[in-house]
Amino acid sequence: MSRHRSPLDRPVLSRLLGLRPRLVVAFALVALFSGAAVAAASYRQARTIVLEKTQDQVADRTRNSLEELDPPPQLPPDQQELERIGDAINGLAVYGDRRSSFQPVPLDRVPPQLRRAVRERGRVVVQRIVLDGQPYVLAGTEVQDIRGQRTGIEVYAVQKLTSEQETIDRLARSAAIILALALLPAVLLALGAAAGVLRPVRDLRRAARRLAEGRLDTRLRVRGSDELSELVRTFNTMAGKLQHNVGELRRMEANGRRFVADVSHELRTPLTAMTAVTDALEEEAASLGGDAAIAARIMSTETRRLRQLVENLIEISRFDAGGAVLRPERVDLAAVVSATLTARGWTGIVHTDLPTGIVAELDRRRLDVIVANLVGNALKHGAPPVTVELRAVDRDHVVVTVTDRGPGLAPEILPHVFERFYKADSARARSDGSGLGLAIAWENARLHGGVLEAGNAAGKGARFTLRLPRHPTASAAATAADRAGTGAPL
């Protein structure tokens, strides 16, 4: 199972590229651009209006001043006449290479194009210029005599644009402020819209996670009829199908397991009758002689094997059905392991290292089953000497290892040794008791909240390591209740 990644595990970059930030940025940018466009357009418009008005004023004033000149300009004008005209328009008057002494704008600062336009057309021409860093409107024209004839006298008047500039700057500032103020509602709107889109997405994510955790009855409420609700509907359909299929599989599996349990229980009754008479058959075999003796011996041996198999099937069915109950007692482990070996007549065959005084709360019968299966397996498939060791690894755990000196377990069979009816070597299949011993040992270890692992010893030979908690854990009790069909090797 892959580890679940929470949103915080994601790299910073991809978190910043999440849907919500992206939506907010997009909304803000749209607000910014449209606001800026509107502001720029109105600014431009306002600026043009203000400036044109000023330009017209300057042009009109210059024209009026010249028309009201009394007496009309004398031609050709002398220096005094030029001074008079300059004073009238409050500007610079030029005729030939003479010019008035009052020069609000020096002639060399008059843009050549403007001057050319004045000379060629003789009309009032206006242009904005910058003098010493200040904005001005410059109006130029050629003075006309009473009959409207051009006189060759050029005049240039300026007006400072400072107040107009201030007006325009104020306009620009308020546009910027309004823009900034508009950003806030834009971001809020974006967040709202993001929430609207993201809530169904988040609900879907939660539902998918619940589904992944195995809560297959998870469904989402369908709201509205947009694309997201379509997705929710599809999700619900998928969850429904999944639940149905998984339910079907579980039902079939439960049926299969129940069938095995039922068959095992049914087999027990005739087996009880057979077992009752097997001893007699075995005792009589000696006196029967010949084929009957062989038949009697086979019958009694195989009845015993069959009994073992049925008992193991019933045992493992109980694990599958979740009916296996742990009955922990305070025990001295060395005593239990010794009792197991003694009860099976293995005391002389098996090497032991069982320090006394290692006490744990364990189910004696189940520990006996584990050790008996491990040692029985080592004796059958490994080579002597078989060694059983007991260790207290820490305050909370004890370890029992069973090691043999056989060829060990091949890497390819290691993952399968605890599987039911797994036969490492088909040629040796018949020598195994039921093919369930190691699976039962594994289940019993798990019921204790412990682990049973298969591996190889440092030298050679197989080593099985049983690690059990000294006190039955709450989880061990809990898993006993809902263990059916989860994680156990099948």
Added chain:
Amino acid sequence: MMVHVLLIEDDKAVRDGLEFALSRQGHTVQCSSSGEDGLTRLRGSSPDIVVLDLMLPGIDGFEVCRQVRAAGPVPVIMLTARGDDFDVVSGLEAGADDYVVKPVEPRVLDARLRAVLRRTVREPTQPDTGTYGDLTVDRAALTVHKRGQPVSLTPTELRLLLELSGSPGRVLTREQLLQSVWEHDYLGDSRLVDACVQRLRMKIEDTPSTPSYVQTVRGFGYRFGPV
């Protein structure tokens, strides 16, 4: 030791098989295929021991067990399905002295029968009579009196009381009691001890929930007294 066994088992093959095996071991066997029939025979023939299947048609094994218990001190051995804990616990609560698991090997059943019946044999090494508070245990007559009134105990209960009162004040573990009273090996079922202690308390204690004779020592076992 020839034992008169009443076998109550509904399955004919199992009944025939066990009758055959027990007879071969020198016991006399009387068979019943139902609880009702078994209880009738119990009153008529007074067997030494009852071997009782729990799964019976009509009145079930637990009820039969209770009625056998009520009728007298005849020991009961239950036939149970392997490790069906609910059955085992219910059977022991109903008063069974011991149980064997199907399919049972004849020699195991025989050993249990003999162990149960040996419990009525007197201990030669113990003093004949002991008095503990209101309780008087006569080891020669194998009787128990409380304030002068006789207390009716089954052989197993009596044996457990003799074992515990034989060393007052000493803690005996469940395993020790299993070996001395039930003659089980180390891997015996300690619930046999607990169930029998409960029954014994009902008979000898003034208030069984706060026992003064058979006291529990948590995590270790049981202790007789101090009274």
